[in-house]
Amino acid sequence: MKTMSKLMTATATIALTVAGQAAVAKDLKYAHFQSADLSSPKHAAALAFESCVEGKTAGSIDVQIFPAGQLAGDNEVMEGLQLGTIQMAVVHDGPISAMYKPFSVLALPYLFDDQAMAWSVMDGTFGDELAADMLDKTGIRMFGAADNGVRNFTNNIRPIAEPKDMEGLKMRVMTAPVWVTLVESLGASATPVPWPELPGALQQGVVDGQENGVTNIVNASLYQNQKFVSLDGHVFSWHAYLMSDDFYQGLTEAEQVAVTQCSDIAKTIHRGMTAAQDANATTILEGKGMTVVPVSPEQKAMFREKAQPAVKEFVVGEIGEDWPNKLDAAVQAYRDQF
Template identity: 55%
Template sequence: MKVNKKKWLIGVAATILSFSLVGCTQKEKTDADSSVKKNATVLKLAHFQPGNADQPKHAAALAFESYVEKHTNGAIDVQIYPASQLGDEKTILENLKMNTVQMTIIHDGPISSVFAPMGVYNLPYLFNNQGEAWTVYDSEFTKDLGEEMRQATGIRLLGMADNGVRHFTNNKKEIKSIEDMRGLKMRVQPGPLFENMMKATGASPSVISWPELPSALQQGVVDGQENGVTNILAASLYESQKYVTLDSHIFSYHAYLVSDKFHDSLTKEQQKVIQEGVDLVKWIHRGMTSSQDMNAGAILAGKGMTVTTISENEIEKFRQVTQPAVAEWLRKEADNKWVDGILNEIESLQSGN
């Protein structure tokens, strides 16, 4: 199938804008879409950000829906369920295995709980910039890792995009050095990797799911958390967090996952369309998220937060404390080849080989 990608992306951008202007809901949009056949195969796509077109996950999901329904001639009906409507992360991943949910765009912590090697992308202070991260996300290394995950879990990796460059926030004090982390009660997303990283800093980690995080911060259950600017804005975390330290400790990712049972039920041409759709819309997702990451300081200062930038020397101290601790844990949970593999990928990238 030959696709004019440039024209399609321009059309999708206009479609997303129209959805944001009219506040179109999934039901309204589906009911109005005569291109979807009555006996179409249903693809339920779950994600966890608000169902607004200014949110990267949802914008990408809308674009994916448009692409897949158009290029399968309505044979696949993509139904989007944002904002945890179908359950939390653990529930969605279990339902993906059973094919009661067909697809998800999900963040990194829960994935590494299901398949530990996916945690290698979260080694602290691994990437220097988005270009490095995207190169690894699209590499043969990632294809091989995804295939091993499919064989082990029945979940197929279609692509990866940004979940934001993660920074520390709290409501107690500025964090200017590794010593300032000591004694803070910090929320981490589900997944032992993030717990190990936080423990290594000297802070006390507390696992809290994404939907519960805003209230936990407001009620003082924890002092702070770590997230990218997109998620800080999405959940209005700046309302309960005074301080943000731009340390870029993890280039967090979202994975586009599909039930292998569902994938195998499709025709080869439909499988190709699904993959093409992800290959295209991940760039919408990456672009929207990275544009906010690159302006994080100004954006969060504009929301009233005190923004702290720490020196390269201090960053190196954080790296020396956290990266070995997380790597040691990963070597116990995952095959050494994945830890060594990603470190070799980074070394090759950063040396220019």
């Protein structure tokens, strides 16, 4: 009887210990802005992160995913990361640039040749230095960046093949001034609209068009109110994997390793899915009923000639020459390898 009593006592102690561990699991609220299905790169990557982190930490971190902007708007999510009320988010470049201006250097148009170059630059010294500076200035930790798609112009008025075709169009841009400069340098008028409000703005005719990658055009059903898409590829856009540093510093060393490793896995999944959609842009968007307008290298050079100097002048005026020079050096270093 004594042996049975000891066994029961030990079993009860183990149960209480396990229950106690479960009770103190750290909640990780994870926000993103794409729909909650596996065809969405952000969501597929988020689910992979959840499974990875909870597995590696044996449940000591409880990942709670809030897709489609359910938790807050994009600027509010950035503020939540800074305040620590939101633990993690995958956020597009516009809202990041609004809080941390040096990120706007990545809006320099017609800069990267392809995904291989863009990934190499962001995964190298330039990306590391940008992340370290962002952490120092904002208290937000960046684990890395995945593709938000190569950005193309869409509109519901006419085909855009050359800069002159932009004149007079009302274009939605992300909520950071650098995007206004980009669009206005090409002759269109720019209206900043937060991402969750974009479909309604197109439907109601508040704007004639917008600029986004294939993933976002499909994921938010923007094609329903946009007839033309021009494959000019003006900016290689990013989704950054961000975490409140207050939350990160409250993790154990093993938990910090887990979220870092799992972020890298999620980023890789995210990149692959988005890059595949960009590579098949014509097929995908024609399948959605859009008229795809090819842009020749000569026409692209015309866009570059008008947009790049204006945007670079704006960026230098906002953040100085240091970050643009670092980015130019990183791009040149990549090209020098070949």
